[in-house]
Amino acid sequence: MTETVSTGLPVGRSNPFDPSDELGRLRAQRPLCPMRFPDGHVGWLASSHSLARELLADQRFSNRGELQHSPVAVGGEVMPPREVPRGLFLATDPPDHTRYRRLLTGQFTVRRMNQLTSRIERIVADHLAAMREHGSPADLVPVFARPIPSLVICEMLGVPYAERDTFQRNTAVAMNLEHTVEQMNAAVAEIQTYLRDLVRRKRSQHDDDLLSGLIASSGLDEEELTNVTFLLLVAGHETTANMLGLGTFALLQNPRQLAALRSDPALMDNAVEELLRYLTIVQFGTTRTALQDVEVDGHVIKAGDTVSISLPAANRDPEKFEHPDALDVSRAAAGHVAFGHGIHQCLGQQLARIEMRIGYTGLFREFPDLRLAVPAQDVPLRDQMSIYGVHSLPVEWS
Amino acid sequence: MRIEVDPDVCIGSGMCALTDPDVFDQSEEDGTVVLLDGRPAPDHQERARQAQHLCPSGAIRVMDER
Numbered sequence: 128m129t130e131t132v133s134t135g136l137p138v139g140r141s142n143p144f145d146p147s148d149e150l151g152r153l154r155a156q157r158p159l160c161p162m163r164f165p166d167g168h169v170g171w172l173a174s175s176h177s178l179a180r181e182l183l184a185d186q187r188f189s190n191r192g193e194l195q196h197s198p199v200a201v202g203g204e205v206m207p208p209r210e211v212p213r214g215l216f217l218a219t220d221p222p223d224h225t226r227y228r229r230l231l232t233g234q235f236t237v238r239r240m241n242q243l244t245s246r247i248e249r250i251v252a253d254h255l256a257a258m259r260e261h262g263s264p265a266d267l268v269p270v271f272a273r274p275i276p277s278l279v280i281c282e283m284l285g286v287p288y289a290e291r292d293t294f295q296r297n298t299a300v301a302m303n304l305e306h307t308v309e310q311m312n313a314a315v316a317e318i319q320t321y322l323r324d325l326v327r328r329k330r331s332q333h334d335d336d337l338l339s340g341l342i343a344s345s346g347l348d349e350e351e352l353t354n355v356t357f358l359l360l361v362a363g364h365e366t367t368a369n370m371l372g373l374g375t376f377a378l379l380q381n382p383r384q385l386a387a388l389r390s391d392p393a394l395m396d397n398a399v400e401e402l403l404r405y406l407t408i409v410q411f412g413t414t415r416t417a418l419q420d421v422e423v424d425g426h427v428i429k430a431g432d433t434v435s436i437s438l439p440a441a442n443r444d445p446e447k448f449e450h451p452d453a454l455d456v457s458r459a460a461a462g463h464v465a466f467g468h469g470i471h472q473c474l475g476q477q478l479a480r481i482e483m484r485i486g487y488t489g490l491f492r493e494f495p496d497l498r499l500a501v502p503a504q505d506v507p508l509r510d511q512m513s514i515y516g517v518h519s520l521p522v523e524w525s
Numbered sequence: 526m527r528i529e530v531d532p533d534v535c536i537g538s539g540m541c542a543l544t545d546p547d548v549f550d551q552s553e554e555d556g557t558v559v560l561l562d563g564r565p566a567p568d569h570q571e572r573a574r575q576a577q578h579l580c581p582s583g584a585i586r587v588m589d590e591r
Contacts, residue, residue: 183581184581184582184583225536228536228537229537229555232536232537232551232555232556232557233537233551233553233554233555233556234556235537235539235556236537236539236542236551236553236556237539237542237543237546237551238542238550238551240539461544461575461579462578462579466538467581468581469581469582470536470581470582472536472538472581472582473538474537476538476539477539477543480543
């Protein structure tokens with residue numbers, strides 16, 4: 128038998144909504160496949176739904192940043208494994224991870240997020256009114272998709288929305304794989320400098336928001352506060368914004384699905400899950416590194432091996448989802464891994480669900496004849512960004 | 526059916542409370558699982574199994590009993 132070795136994570140797309148065809152081939156032939164990473168490390172690529180779940184739930188695999196080999200190059204350069212600054216708890220293991228996450232989980236419960244409904248409805252209504260004011264055609268990204276989650280997370284954290292330019296501009300640089308590692312690091316440093324200053328300002332203000340609450344009672348020091356806020360701010364911005372933009376594009380390109388959703392608004396919660404599954408915008412997935420030798424699916428993953436876990440491939444696995452490449456708003460899509468799985472599963476997922484539900488509902492109700500204003504192939508795609516989506520989405524209406 | 530939950534393992538994803546808020550809730554303080562009904566009625570049992578499956582950290586155990 129010839130040894131299948133994937134050289135790098137397959138990333139090329141043949142259309143805006145499907146992950147690389149090569150991922151589908153690998154998933155069918157060898158769902159756990161040796162993969163050569165850009166830095167030369169030979170690790171693994173996992174592409175099936177069951178393996179993604181298994182690996183992400185197995186704590187013999189670490190998410191510590193300094194142990195991970197990056198599955199994608201940055202600006203043609205190898206991204207070296209790096210020390211994780213204190214407080215950037217996504218890239219840590221228990222017990223550190225547990226300690227930080229527990230400080231925050233009470234703020235992101237289903238009930239707390241539901242309590243934000245009327246505020247999010249207000250924000251969505253304001254932006255739809257501004258979009259109408261702007262007039263047709265408009266680019267949906269700056270008028271709708273980007274500002275809504277941005278405003279919500281800023282209010283929740285207590286980051287002044289008026290000061291968003293610094294971190295929005297730098298986040299765009301930090302997430303773009305076409306920039307150099309040096310440019311990326313500089314962008315991250317600039318956001319951290321801004322946030323460190325904000326933490327200092329907030330210390331004397333005693334506002335009623337998440338960051339002020341952490342300052343008052345978490346016992347975290349300045350560096351930890353800065354990095355926890357950094358993580359929440361970036362995660363809260365980029366993800367939902369891209370789901371709103373790309374999700375709208377997907378629905379406009381699937382008019383029968385959009386019609387089904389319009390005729391039965393009760394399908395919306397289901398449609399949100401299906402869009403999460405179908406689009407899986409964390410396009411390069413995630414990685415885990417074995418802390419000891421672990422046998423998985425008949426292979427031994429050696430201590431130190433990094434596994435690149437393709438969330439988009441897992442969510443298109445025909446073993447889990449029938450006709451996985453079809454967008455079907457009526458299917459039972461729950462159980463997708465768009466938010467990950469295991470202890471690092473997205474902290475803000477219940478907020479994201481509500482933002483999407485209110486956002487899509489409002490948009491398609493206010494603009495019933497919304498359509499693309501350019502040919503679909505002219506919509507610029509974020510294929511070089513760690514979070515996939517559209518750079519812009521020109522739309523028109525009557 | 527009997528349900529057991531382990532708040533120590535829970536990471537507060539909220540998937541259980543989203544799946545069946547009559548059976549599962551989340552602590553106000555740290556978002557971890559609060560079991561409201563450890564012996565759910567038949568019409569809640571399928572959702573309880575779904576919650577077990579969706580739980581990212583394996584904090585829910587659903588057992589059948591006669």
